[in-house]
Amino acid sequence: MTAIKTVPLGGKNSLQVTNFGLGTAPIGHTASVSDTDADATIRGAYELGVRLFDSAPLYGMGEAEIRIGRALQGIPRDSYVLSTKIGRVLNADRSAFVYDYSRDGVMRSIEGSLARLKTDRLDIVLVHDPDADVVDHEQDALDGAFPTLQDLRDQGVIKALGAGMNQWQMEQRFAEQADPDVFLLAGRYTLLEQTSLDFLERCKQKGVGIFLGGVYNSGILATGPHETAQYNYMNAPTEILAKARQIKAITDRYDVGLNVAALHFSLAHPAVTSLVVGAVKPSEVEANIAA
Known part of the structure; x- marks a missing residue:
């Protein structure tokens, strides 16, 4: 991708983030990612110029936040931006969570994240997947989570708020009702899928920032369209494999890696502030930045 640069986040703040x-x-998965690799990946990203780190209590049941807090110890806090999420409150031993989008749930979640991240403040707090439970929590988020985050933003406790989801439709409603600064949208604007175009344009008009996650659609655009390639966290269906093969034929014609094209495509949309891309080794961060 192009060189890392600092850009305005969007919304009602002066926050700057890297693109x-x-x-x-993935760093939260302790069974497959060692502490050594996790620390090296996070520190390596910082040394390469990355200044935006996104996490959530759900990731490894708090382990991702713990690893960020450990890896960034000793680095000036004002030199990077922390984004985390609310909506799933972990119990005391981090063995389970409950969905909670109430004011109390927000405050308890933030308190836990601050402790795990070893920091005295959060920059960005996102409402996490209010559509993920068997019960839809959209109204709970509008009645509880968003007003609480707005109060915290007004008090200067956090700098920005929004939502992080795999769907744009609910985020579009939040854009009109919840006074957000930024959305994290995963998997809905990629080389394989552009269903969110109208939503992205609306956010651009409103000055709301966009973080894009899942730019590889959970694997297929990074690994290539082989038979066991992953798409949206499951084996890619036949029609997706066929579409990915068509795209790869074009990128091959121009001697461009499929993963490289995927990163550049997603970042090129004028509404997009930053790509948020996972990695579990320093070499993966290096490869993504060099793409």
């Missing part, structure tokens, strides 16, 4: 961020969902 490339480290997503830490």
Whole structure:
């Protein structure tokens, strides 16, 4: 991708973020990612110029936040931006969580994140997947989570708020009702899928920032369209494999890697502030930045 640069976040703040961020969902998996690799990945990203780190209590049941807090110790806090999420409140031993989008749930979630991240403040707090439970929590988020985050933003406790989801439709409603600064949208604006175009344009008009996650659609645009390639966290269906093969034929014609095209395509949309891309080794961060 092009060189890492600092850009305005959007919304009602003066926050600046890098156009490339480290997503830490995979770093939370302690069974497959060692502490050594996790620390090296996070520190390596910082040393390469990444200044945006996105996490959530859900990622490894708090382990991703713990690893960020450990890896960034000793680095000036004002030199990077932390984004985390609310909506799933972990119990005391981090063995389970409950969905909670109430004011109390927001405050308890933030308190836990601050402790795990070893910091005294959060920059960005996102409402996490209010559509993920068997019960839809959209109204709970509008009645509880968003007003609480707005109060915290007004008090200067956090700098920005929004939502992080895999769907744009609910985020579009939040854009009109919840006074957000930024949305994290995963998997809905990629080489394989552009269903969110109208939503992105609306956010651009409103000055709301966009972080894009899932730019590889959970794997297929990074690994290529082989038979066991992953798409949206499952084996890619036949029609997606066929579409990915058509795209790869074009990128091959121009001697461009499919993963490289995927990153550049997603970042090129004028509404997009940053790409938030996961990695579990320093070499993966280096490869993404060099793409």
